[in-house]
Amino acid sequence: MASVVQRLARQARLTFTFPPRVGEEPGRFFLENLAELRRMMFEVQAADLRLVPVPQRAESCSVPVSYMHICETEQFSMGVFLLRPGASIPLHDHPDMHGLLRVLYGTVRLSCLDRPVPVQYAVRGPPLLRSVLRSSALYTEHSGPCVLHPDRDNLHRVEVVDGPSAFLDILAPPYDPDQGRDCHYYRVLGGPEPAVSGTEVWVTEVPQPEEFRCGGEQYQGPPVRL
Template identity: 30%
Template sequence: MRVESSGGLPLPELERQQAGAKRRRRRARAAAAAAAPRTMAAPATAVQRLFEACREVFTGAGPGAVPPPAGVERIKSVLDSITAADVRLTSSMPYFRRVDPYGTPKITYLHLYKCEAFSIGIFCLPSRGVIPLHNHPGMTVFSKLLFGAMHIKSYDWAASQQDTPDVQLQAGPRLAKVKVDGILTAPHETAVLYPEDGGNMHCFTAQNACAVLDVLGPPYDDGSGRHCQYYNVRSSAISVAGSTILPGGDRYEWLEESEPSRDFYLVGSTYMGPKILDH
């Protein structure tokens, strides 16, 4: 007995036609999918890569703990690759203009990220802008000059270098070893400051418009004793107990804790570059 479909075709023939139609539709969809452009995940931005490197290196580290050499190199490598364009900064922005040609210009800080383990931010200095001599207690600091030229002078406490054992630490001026005293011009590799070495105390003087990307691990925290202290150079004398201290030709100066200069103006502003995704 021949059974026909309601359309008049035998069922086997109708099933063959339907199966053929399904195959043709599958082939058409496959061809369309192959021809369509593939949607790729957007590559991570430079600041996102920096954040992820800092999170992996600093998270879990105790106060004053120096990251392992591999961790330091990872963060430094990411910073070395970052440019002003990556954070959407140019020297023509208002942050870098001198409003008063005779007064001391204000410094602008752009906050990118901060947690208990580390912070990321950018200091914007107009020409002749100064960040006075200050310290970074128990902190490892990465500084990348994005553009411009600046004079940098940095120190480490002499006692921490174990090259002046006869110097007794006491209240008042302390002897410090000059680590760097010169002009840095971008592009330049990232500088690394350690809790006891590398120029933990430093001051910046902009020779022209400058931007400095800083990573602090851990960040300043008054409650944990990591508060920013400022210093004045009392004297460049290098005589202790009547004898001159010049091991290896190194320079020493006396530093005394002080209040920041009254003409030091540091203001915050909104960072307008690519955002950091904390997920």
């Protein structure tokens, strides 16, 4: 019998083999498969990936964040992010991509903003970008997956509230700089990020923050064959 993670990978491939084009309304087939993928992802537990929340491992890691690669195809990538206590992943984007994030243990705060729109002003410096804060909420192993879309909720920041924490991550299609899908980082302008959903915010693109480092960790769970 196929493992939970094997079945999840097959559903991800089915869901994202024919995704809607950017700006196109998703069809019923895609929406039904995405709903099934969300349902299956919600059922995944840390034990299904042979992932044990051992604080000592997270504390001893030399980097604040580690990535555990599970599998990747042209349609999607899947892996697990491991975060030390107090760690965070800065505000970043997922160009023309869908994403699903499922917390496996610990508590994280996810802040999601829409894909920013450039605004022309006769000022010097980096371009000003207009966005909208869609949500800022706490997620635990009892929460459903957070879903990112190519335009809505495309930017997000992950902050550990109760660490260490880990979350399962699916991106479709995967990052690929050669195809214009590179990761960009942003900073909210004008003080602290608002907490009210629907609030307009201004952001600007910034280099990858120096304090953010991401290492690698070996996946020890059930194999995935696609």
